[in-house]
Amino acid sequence: PADIRDAAQARVRRAPAPVTDVARLCVCDLLVAQCDVSCCCDPDCSAEDFSLFTSCSVPVVTGDSHLCRQKAAVYSLDVEANPPERIFKLIDQVNPSIFCIHATNYEQALYLKSPEIPTPENFDQLLEKFGGATFSAEPDSWNLDTDAQNPPDANETSRYEYGVPVQTEEAFLRLPSPVVSSWCSDANPAGFLVNQATKCIRSVSVEKCDSIQALSMLFYINSSILAVPKSSQMVNITVQSIVVQSVNGMRTLLSSGDVLRLPMVLDELCINAVLGVNYHITYTDTGEIIEAAAAFVLGAISKEALSIEQSFQISFTQENTQPVPLSGNPGYVVGLPIRAGFQPQGYPSPAAFLFAALSSNKHSQLTILHSTSTQDCLAAQGARAPVLFGYNMISGCKLRITAAMKCQPLAQTLLDVLKGQSFPEYVASFGNSQAQDVLDWVPITQLHISEQMISHTLQSSCQIPVSLGIEVKWTKYGSLVNPQARIVNVTATVTTTTLKQLPSRRERIIPITSSVVFTDISSPAEPSYKAWPTIDIKLPFDFFYPFV
Numbered sequence: 255p256a257d258i259r260d261a262a263q264a265r266v267r268r269a270p271a272p273v274t275d276v277a278r279l280c281v282c283d284l285l286v287a288q289c290d291v292s293c294c295c296d297p298d299c300s301a302e303d304f305s306l307f308t309s310c311s312v313p314v315v316t317g318d319s320h321l322c323r324q325k326a327a328v329y330s331l332d333v334e335a336n337p338p339e340r341i342f343k344l345i346d347q348v349n350p351s352i353f354c355i356h357a358t359n360y361e362q363a364l365y366l367k368s369p370e371i372p373t374p375e376n377f378d379q380l381l382e383k384f385g386g387a388t389f390s391a392e393p394d395s396w397n398l399d400t401d402a403q404n405p406p407d408a409n410e411t412s413r414y415e416y417g418v419p420v421q422t423e424e425a426f427l428r429l430p431s432p433v434v435s436s437w438c439s440d441a442n443p444a445g446f447l448v449n450q451a452t453k454c455i456r457s458v459s460v461e462k463c464d465s466i467q468a469l470s471m472l473f474y475i476n477s478s479i480l481a482v483p484k485s486s487q488m489v490n491i492t493v494q495s496i497v498v499q500s501v502n503g504m505r506t507l508l509s510s511g512d513v514l515r516l517p518m519v520l521d522e523l524c525i526n527a528v529l530g531v532n533y534h535i536t537y538t539d540t541g542e543i544i545e546a547a548a549a550f551v552l553g554a555i556s557k558e559a560l561s562i563e564q565s566f567q568i569s570f571t572q573e574n575t576q577p578v579p580l581s582g583n584p585g586y587v588v589g590l591p592i593r594a595g596f597q598p599q600g601y602p603s604p605a606a607f608l609f610a611a612l613s614s615n616k617h618s619q620l621t622i623l624h625s626t627s628t629q630d631c632l633a634a635q636g637a638r639a640p641v642l643f644g645y646n647m648i649s650g651c652k653l654r655i656t657a658a659m660k661c662q663p664l665a666q667t668l669l670d671v672l673k674g675q676s677f678p679e680y681v682a683s684f685g686n687s688q689a690q691d692v693l694d695w696v697p698i699t700q701l702h703i704s705e706q707m708i709s710h711t712l713q714s715s716c717q718i719p720v721s722l723g724i725e726v727k728w729t730k731y732g733s734l735v736n737p738q739a740r741i742v743n744v745t746a747t748v749t750t751t752t753l754k755q756l757p758s759r760r761e762r763i764i765p766i767t768s769s770v771v772f773t774d775i776s777s778p779a780e781p782s783y784k785a786w787p788t789i790d791i792k793l794p795f796d797f798f799y800p801f802v
Contacts, residue, residue, distance in 0.1 A: 276327045277344060282312045294329035294340050305337035316347060320794070322354035323347070412482050413541030419443035420535070420543070422477040423488060427533070429566050430454055430468070440468065444533070444568050446541075451567045460557045463524035468564075469517045471550055474531050479546050491533075491546045499529060499553035515552060524555040533568040544573060578618065581643065582685020585731065585738025588644035590685065592726070592741070594620040594678035595695065620681055620744075621674055622724065623768040625649040631671050631766050638674055641724065641770050643685075643739065650767040657756045661716035672722040672748065672768055681726075683741045698744045705751040717750040722768045730776040742775070 280295035289299035294310035308331075315327040326347040332339050372380055414420070420427040426443040431452035433439040438454035456468055467473045471493070478488035496508045496515065501523070515526040530551035537543050555562055581590035595618065621638035631651035641647065653668065680695040687694035704717065725745045730737035756762065 276315050276317055276325050279315050279317070279327070280312075281315065294331070294342075295327065301339060302337075304331070304340040307331055307338070307340070310340075318355070318358065319349070320355045321358065322349050322356050324349075412485070414446040414483060414537070414543065415541060416447045417445045418483065420446055421480040421483055423480065424477050427477075427479060427568075428474075429533070429568055430456075430564065431566070438468065438564060446537075447570050449569050451565070453563060453565045455561050456564050457561050458524070458527070458555055458559060460519060460522065460524045460555060460559070463517045463519060463527060463555065466517070469524070469527040471514060471516065471526075471528060471552075474528070474550075475548055479535075479543055481543050482541070489543050489546050491548050494534065494547035494549045497549075497551045498526075499551055501554050501556060505551070522557045526552045527555050527562070528564065529553040529562065530565040531567070533566075535568065535570045536573055537570060538573055578689075580686045581682075582739070584684040584686050585740060586643040586685040586728070587739075589642050591640040592620040592643055593618055593682040593685070593687065594680065594698075595682075595689070596676060596679040620678060620724070622647060622722070622770055623649045623651065623671060623766075625651065630654075631668065636675075641726075643726075643728075644772055646769075646771050648767065648769040650765055653764045653766050654761055655753075655756065655764060656761045657758050661718070661753070665716065665718045668719050668766060669748070671766065672719055673746075677746075681741055681744050684738070696741055696744055698746055701745060701747040703747060703749045705749055717752050719748050719750050720764060720766055721749040723747045723749070724768075724770045725773060726770065727773045727775050729774070737776075 280293065280297070282290055282293035283296045283298070284290055284293075285298070287298060289303045290296045292307050292309060292311040293299065294304070294307065295312060295315055310329045310331060313329055315329070317324055324347055326345050328343040328345055330341045330343075332341050370376065370380065420443070428440050429442050429444040429450055429452060430438040430440050431442040431450075432454040433442070436455045438456045442452070444450065458466065458469065463469055475491040475493065478490050481487040481489050493514070496513070497505050498508060499505045517524055517526045517528075519525075528550060532549040534547045534549070535543055536545035551565075553562075579591075581587060581593055586592070620641040622641055624637040624639040626633065626637060629650075629652045631653040639647070639649065651671070655664075678698065680697055683694050683696050705720070723746070725743075725747075726741060727743040727745075728739050728741045731740040732738045751764075
């Protein structure tokens with residue numbers, strides 16, 4: 255009925271009555287049944303005692319100083335009276351801070367509640383309340399019967415949302431991880447669309463390895479995943495591949511990955527123990543999981559080992575799309591590759607010109623020449639190293655020129671060594687820029703500079719490239735509290751030199767270099783005091799207690 259519903263909502267909106275009476279508070283009352291000297295709020299003091307006071311040690315008594323408005327007990331002495339007497343006033347005090355609490359409607363935060371001690375009688379009840387991944391900390395007085403207002407399944411979504419734990423028929427998909435220490439905890443749920451990679455230590459015993467669940471493949475694939483939360487449609491976890499690692503670290507990929515291998519003891523070794531699991535989840539654009547696969551790394555554990563390190567990883571890919579590694583979200587992360595692309599021939603629409611580049615990891619990164627141990631430029635052709643954001647890099651090789659070499663093929667070979675077979679035309683301004691977002695891609699400006707002439711060279715005068723210099727200009731984008739790195743300009747400069755005729759039976763060695771320089775062009779934050787007033791306030795450490 256409407257009247258019952260309105261009464262229930264009124265109980266929720268109405269804050270509990272204040273439990274602190276400042277008139278009864280006295281922080282200087284230390285002696286039991288005795289008057290404390292200069293304590294004007296001590297109820298044990300009489301009028302004769304007050305007449306002997308010269309001042310009040312605590313002139314104002316308040317409750318929570320974080321409240322916007324509250325009662326305050328003010329104590330003072332009237333020294334002109336004969337004899338002197340105490341004056342007590344109860345006033346309304348206003349907090350001048352702009353950060354204040356309007357009402358204390360969380361009654362449990364006003365006192366310390368003793369935790370309930372688990373016993374054989376209440377253990378099941380406590381486990382049901384606090385044993386899950388999350389639990390409610392609201393007081394029982396707030397738990398109203400809202401079944402009439404919210405019918406079952408009225409607010410439940412029929413799809414996964416970002417960060418929601420991936421549910422299984424038992425609980426949720428586990429991704430073991432270290433919690434307090436480096437030891438593995440199996441209570442870490444895998445969140446939807448949250449790519450994770452963890453490593454932790456697991457205690458083992460070779461004699462009991464066949465009975466340790468965390469060492470068995472079944473522990474990670476025996477629970478089917480719910481296609482959508484709270485549904486009856488299940489998705490089985492299939493075994494994608496199995497890699498066997500020997501005691502000395504050598505790995506071998508098994509030809510048949512659908513064979514279940516369980517841990518067992520053989521010649522004082524525990525074989526087929528799980529050392530790593532890599533989950534791969536495929537989902538639709540409506541948030542439904544349609545496929546789940548797991549790749550295992552199985553290894554052998556010697557009898558002397560008391561613990562092993564396990565690694566776990568999970569990744570998500572939308573169906574009918576190619577997985578593209580990101581270098582930040584959204585801004586670039588220092589040490590991750592710069593994402594790049596090019597416009598292939600036959601792409602009339604500019605909105606699709608980066609698809610071919612990003613679908614292949616070989617051409618999705620900006621790369622430079624990778625130095626080899628021989629330092630031979632002709633042998634280094636094809637060896638590339640990714641350009642990592644924020645890292646200034648330099649590499650090079652040596653070119654041995656003889657009189658028999660032809661100029662044009664040599665120049666093209668050196669250009670391929672410096673720029674690679676397919677030098678990109680664009681770089682992503684952000685670490686998570688998508689191929690269809692054309693404005694998120696910055697064109698690479700290519701320049702050519704000629705150096706002075708070098709004598710004693712080829713049969714006829716020609717130009718060959720000798721260096722490639724890449725300058726990446728970036729800026730801090732967004733909030734000053736959490737700025738994101740954004741690339742705004744990339745310039746690739748090829749320096750060439752002119753060669754003359756080289757006498758027969760003579761040769762010359764020319765150094766070829768490639769370098770990358772990152773330049774921060776962010777403007778320093780200069781606040782305008784006329785337009786933007788500043789507030790110099792430091793919040794107390796417990797201001798938001800009990801909330802985090």
